[in-house]
Amino acid sequence: AVGLAACGKKEEAAPAAAPTGAAGGAPAVQTGLPEIKWRLTSSFPKSLDTIYGGAEVMANRLRAITDGKFDIRVFPAGEIVPGLQALDAVQQGTVELCHTCSYYYVGKDKTFGFGTSVPFGMNARQMNAWIMFGGGQQLLDEFYANYNVLSLMGGNTGTQMGGWYRKPVKTVADLQGLKIRIAGLGGEVFSRLGAIPQQIAGGDIYPSLEKGTIDAAEWVGPYDDEKLGFYKVAPNYYYPGWWEPGPVVHFFINRDAWAKLPKFYQEALRAAAHEANVTMMASYDDKNPQALARLLSNGVKLEAYSDEIMKGAYKAAFDLYNEEAGKNPAWKKIFTEWDKYRRSQNAWFSVAEATIDRFLQTAR
């Protein structure tokens, strides 16, 4: 966190010190950088400081490198539109851009899952490779164009945790009738295994778990989960969150607004989004180990999902993917490429990366 604080201070000081800008009443386009003000609606509340902060990292950097002239104001979820309507607000031009996850919109089309994560998808590095260099950006933006937006990656949480359970679950039979707070495609897979997925807003999860209205709930990872205190009422903490191995957070940008942006500012926005992407991942990686250690010292029981549940969920997920491919051409087009890519990635990551990681995680 030391690094971030130092960085933030410098960024705030930057515009005043930069030796640029239009003097007097001269036309901005001739003598300096044009002033552009955009609004960004975030899908996240300020309390999720790391994921919400990704938009601020981007906006601060953009101001710092444009002499304060390209000014994006960041609004938390709910101030302009509710968090899950961020895409719609950008599509309609209510705001120029948002910071969200594409998989929040699988209700419109399941194909939205790929941009963030589908169950048993790729990890954070693999998503970067696919989207930046493996053709993913083009495939996804072609799909997003139907919603009048284009996308820039703007963060990642890393593999999330698998949720908080009031009682241990060991077998698929233990999932029958289990009420778990989880949305999207992960929820559909749980449903195929016999559980009953529930959609509950962040603030309502704790009381629902406490009363037993629900049996389990997934959120993010140790750092974010700790804040909501789930460990006090559902101390069985499962891993991994197999429905999101490396979920990408996005900037969705209205295509008309983008087209009006000077090329110079498009390029600056690309650079600032790259920074938000890499620094959010690093920030979560910095904070999660300490949060997990605190949770364990508070009596949390850390449990891996059993092989039976993992394999059952994997089969159910790919059954779902193949069924969807039979009826949704947009899904089929991306799924086919995505599936080839992830297999090739997993073959490579099993060699050097996995071997040194495994050795170091057990070396004493």
Place this chain on the structure above:
Amino acid sequence: AVGLAACGKKEEAAPAAAPTGAAGGAPAVQTGLPEIKWRLTSSFPKSLDTIYGGAEVMANRLRAITDGKFDIRVFPAGEIVPGLQALDAVQQGTVELCHTCSYYYVGKDKTFGFGTSVPFGMNARQMNAWIMFGGGQQLLDEFYANYNVLSLMGGNTGTQMGGWYRKPVKTVADLQGLKIRIAGLGGEVFSRLGAIPQQIAGGDIYPSLEKGTIDAAEWVGPYDDEKLGFYKVAPNYYYPGWWEPGPVVHFFINRDAWAKLPKFYQEALRAAAHEANVTMMASYDDKNPQALARLLSNGVKLEAYSDEIMKGAYKAAFDLYNEEAGKNPAWKKIFTEWDKYRRSQNAWFSVAEATIDRFLQTAR
């Protein structure tokens, strides 16, 4: 690679389209962005396109977001100074910055190892977390200040491979007298295990392996290794490269040059370096799987280092670290913090990340 090509084209077009710049003879500091020309010496040849390309990604982005006014020209290794004298050239002000790896300079002080990688160090994500948020940047820059430079991360290769061997090695006994091309702290660890490390320039490795002047050689990973054709003369390809789990590539910047830079350009350089960091890793992750598949189809024998060799090397490495801590205060200061941080990181990465990765790498 599709993503990179598209990006490069846009960047080249950007300066002409950007509606900025000083008009006529007006003083640049008042009416537009100041023109600054810097030179960067790379430690890499152009043939290593991915690692060399990191400096070009940074320089292209910087031109695109400064209307072409902050212009860093990138020179391959050898054009201004030899690759391994890049730091010296920056320290002395021959050039304003370089693109290199700190661990090339362990001959000056072993402490240079930490910024890139020491044997059994952290993986790429963990290095980002440590340097950006875990206090690493401050610790390292305090040390680098002795050489009149500051550092920005500018790339990563991911866990490298463990080298090409003419004959298989299974035990520490097999390493006795073995001539292996490897430099730095990795070479010192091999030496403690009985091998004889050799320093040989890239172009001389193939003939040395072919003639049997050396028995083994390490280079980078599948994509870079394939180009040099080692598999034809030393087909036993070992993993992992335990001496570099997540080696960071750096921009070292002369502190006097940095201090003279407008704040605005300092901020732009930071953003462009972040982009070079995340895109180099993604580019290697995109290219290595395909290169490994080609190598395997050419008859390469993929082998994991034995547990005996891994454990022997781990013990030898930490013996070396503790001995150095007893006589080198700069090493001791960073080692103490680094060691705490990596332990905490490995404890966390063993939970959600390692579990989903392992599952997906074996799922069929």
